Amino acid sequence: NAGVTQTPKFQVLKTGQSMTLQCAQDMNHEYMSWYRQDPGMGLRLIHYSVGAGITDQGEVPNGYNVSRSTTEDFPLRLLSAAPSQTSVYFCASSYSRSGANTEAFFGQGTRLTVV
Amino acid sequence: GDSVTQMEGPVTLSEEAFLTINCTYTATGYPSLFWYVQYPGEGLQLLLKATKADDKGSNKGFEATYRKETTSFHLEKGSVQVSDSAVYFCALSPYSSASKIIFGSGTRLSIRP
Numbered sequence: 001n002a003g004v005t006q007t008p009k010f011q012v013l014k015t016g017q018s019m020t021l022q023c024a025q026d027m028n029h030e031y032m033s034w035y036r037q038d039p040g041m042g043l044r045l046i047h048y049s050v051g052a053g054i055t056d057q058g059e060v061p062n063g064y065n066v067s068r069s070t071t072e073d074f075p076l077r078l079l080s081a082a083p084s085q086t087s088v089y090f091c092a093s094s095y096s097r098s099g100a101n102t103e104a105f106f107g108q109g110t111r112l113t114v115v
Numbered sequence: 116g117d118s119v120t121q122m123e124g125p126v127t128l129s130e131e132a133f134l135t136i137n138c139t140y141t142a143t144g145y146p147s148l149f150w151y152v153q154y155p156g157e158g159l160q161l162l163l164k165a166t167k168a169d170d171k172g173s174n175k176g177f178e179a180t181y182r183k184e185t186t187s188f189h190l191e192k193g194s195v196q197v198s199d200s201a202v203y204f205c206a207l208s209p210y211s212s213a214s215k216i217i218f219g220s221g222t223r224l225s226i227r228p
Contacts, residue, residue, distance in 0.1 A: 004158075033216070042204060042220040043159075058215075090158055092216070103149060104216055106158035 002026050006091050006107035013081040013114050021076040021110050023091030031094045032074040033058070033104070034066065036087040043090065049074055081114045088112070117142040121205045121219035128195055129227050136190040136222050138179075138205035146207040148172075148181055148188040149216070153202045162190075162203070197226045 007022045025032065033048040045058030049068040063085060065077040074093075078085060088111050092104040122137040140148065147166045151159040163172030168183035177192045188205060205219040 035218075040220060042218040045215065045217075048215065092159075094216075103161040103164055104159075106151075106160065108158045 004093055004105050004107040006110050011112050017081050019078050023074045024072050025093040029093035029095045033092045034076045035090045038087050083114045086114045117217050119205050119207055119219035124223040127225045131194045134192040134195045138188045140186050140207050144210045146209050149206040150190050151204040195226050197228055200226045
């Protein structure tokens with residue numbers, strides 16, 4: 001009964017380094033998303049996916065890449081880390097039946113610091 | 116575009132006080148509305164939801180009613196506890212795109228014993 005699992009929980013990067021934040025869900029959800037949480041700004045959508053092989057940009061996609069090769073996994077890649085990417089990152093998944101909305105399930109978050 | 120506006124925090128109350136956190140939204144059509152709660156060091160979890168006008172969501176003593184006429188979804192609790200201290204997010208999901216959840220900026224709630 002794992003739900004949404006994110007790794008790592010904490011990470012410190014130097015400016016210019018790259019890394020991948022992992023996200024996996026075991027609920028067979030179609031939809032997966034990545035958000036970043038910054039003080040006073042709520043959660044902002046980075047990228048999302050409506051199914052394996054399909055991804056799209058959210059509100060703040062610059063500097064991030066995603067792929068969705070399987071239903072379960074949705075990794076987020078930082079191509080060249082910048083201090084402005086210091087944030088808490090959340091992965092979420094949801095299952096949508098046609099004509100109705102369902103809630104999102106969130107991972108525990110990854111706290112990323114770029115120095 | 117779609118958006119959510121909620122009252123700014125922090126909000127500090129004494130135990131057993133009445134709580135209201137205001138939330139209004141802008142959206143086309145009939146979105147679903149949610150309140151999420153984030154306890155310290157944790158991810159967000161759903162507190163309650165409503166999917167159509169006049170629906171009332173409730174959970175753990177919290178309530179919110181979907182008001183189409185005022186485009187509001189205010190969160191209320193009659194008697195708060197110290198354990199309710201957390202950050203509360205109002206959110207909406209457009210009917211046409213369940214994958215997109217739009218969040219308010221969050222309201223930090225602190226309850227004094």
